[in-house]
Amino acid sequence: MHELSIVEGLMGIIRETAGEHGLTRVTRVKLRIGAMRQVVPDALRFAFEVTGKDTVAEGAEIVITDVPTKAHCNDCGSDFAVEEFCFVCTACGSGQIDVTEGKELYIDSLEGE
Ligand SMILES: [Zn+2]
Structure with missing residues (x-):
């Protein structure tokens, strides 16, 4: 389950950001996750529950925005959406x-108090 290592990385950023902004509790974490990452949302939420225990992010709501995979063709120059991991130019x-898109995995915003 690679979600656990992803969340461990994110938790470091969350703790740092919360500290910078003087938050004692993080209530919501918005994430942007590209389709290329093959992240299972339920597994990610579960990993957050486990990793976030006894931290500022305990019980935080996890909001995930999926970023579809997009690619650029070097032969004909067209930009297209990649469906079902079919990495061939549709044109x-x-x-x-x-x-060009779909590899992202970052925190869009944090809410807390
Ligand atoms: Zn092409």
Whole structure:
């Protein structure tokens, strides 16, 4: 379950950010997660529950925004959405593509008190 290591990384940022803003409790964490990350939302929430115990983020609501995978074709120049991990240009069929979106995994915002 790679969600646990993801959350451990995020928790460090959450603790730091909460400290910087003088928050004693984080109530909501908004995340942007790209489809390429293959994160299972339920597993991520569970990992937060476990990792967040006895921290500022205990019981925080986790809001996940999915970022679909997009790619750019280096042969014909078109930008397209990648469906079902099919990494082939939808316009010309080329495999010479760069993934431009869908790899993100970061904290969009934190709410607390
Ligand atoms: Zn193309």
